[in-house]
Amino acid sequence: MADETYEVDEIVDELLNKKRGIKEIIKEMKNVSELMVDLAYSAILFNNDDLAEEVKGLEEEMNKLRLQIEISAMLAARTSEDASKLSGIIRVAAAAESISNAAEKIADTVLRDIELHPVLKEALEEAEETVQRVVVKAKSEIDGMAIKNIRDNKKYAVDILCIKRGGKWIFDPKWESKVKAKDMVIVTGFKENVEQFKDLVK
Template structure:
């Protein structure tokens, strides 16, 4: 049970870290699509948080020595959820259209990277291929930091991770790489040069 709990806590931590990156990017670039992804991630973390609490309650009931560990784990989980909710609040600013501000515009000019989301189409050259096969970061300049597959996330996909039609690729890279990256994902672009 502890390995399952450890995996859930790791997922909670990894997701909240990505949420902060996405939330700031949505704010800097006034990107509602990325902001909505943050809200979606927050909703999934709420469910994960409930499952962690249930696991800890079961552990505490079956073994009184686990009660202290359960309290520490729940406290840690609460702090991680505070981070996730802060990211959600940042994204909400973008969704409500309040992100236009001169200071943000200045910081955008200074930023050398951006983040974007791209959905892999059925006829995409990426569908059915691994990241190693297509060297996506080399050809597009965009580095995929996570893949959303249905309600699940693959954080830091490796060379052996296969992209499937319907996957949402969450990537970071130079602004000039975004268009080509999205065209590869949606099937508009048919070659990897």
């Protein structure tokens, strides 16, 4: 119980200090749930434990965001009318978390070494695009490069969905955001382009 109280106090302080709006948190939940689904399916397709573990880690992030929404709604409600309007937002957050829970269950099949039905595996293999995680090595040619320049460079031909830096996630990074050595980036694109990108940034 003490740990839960500490977590709530910490989240309230963060909300007040950073002045994060409900709209911003909902947007982040949307981004995280979509990313979890992409990673979960890629984890199955490539039987990749690392991707599955990232899904499990992101589920913890979703739980924190759900709590932020609930606390924000309570802080924002001044009247019963406010509370009624905000209840819809909480339902949206709950729906996003349900999606993330489903993604976690998908990833769990990889971590538990549950064999897929051949029909399902064949369907996944037919997908043209993939999602992969890539760690940017020191002296990599994209170290210090802005995401826009990576996106526009035909040599790479991938999209960077998010960055994990120092244990913290940067979701929906801005075009001018720069990739740094030791960053873990989640990229998406055609399978051959993603594999080529992984080779280039080593």
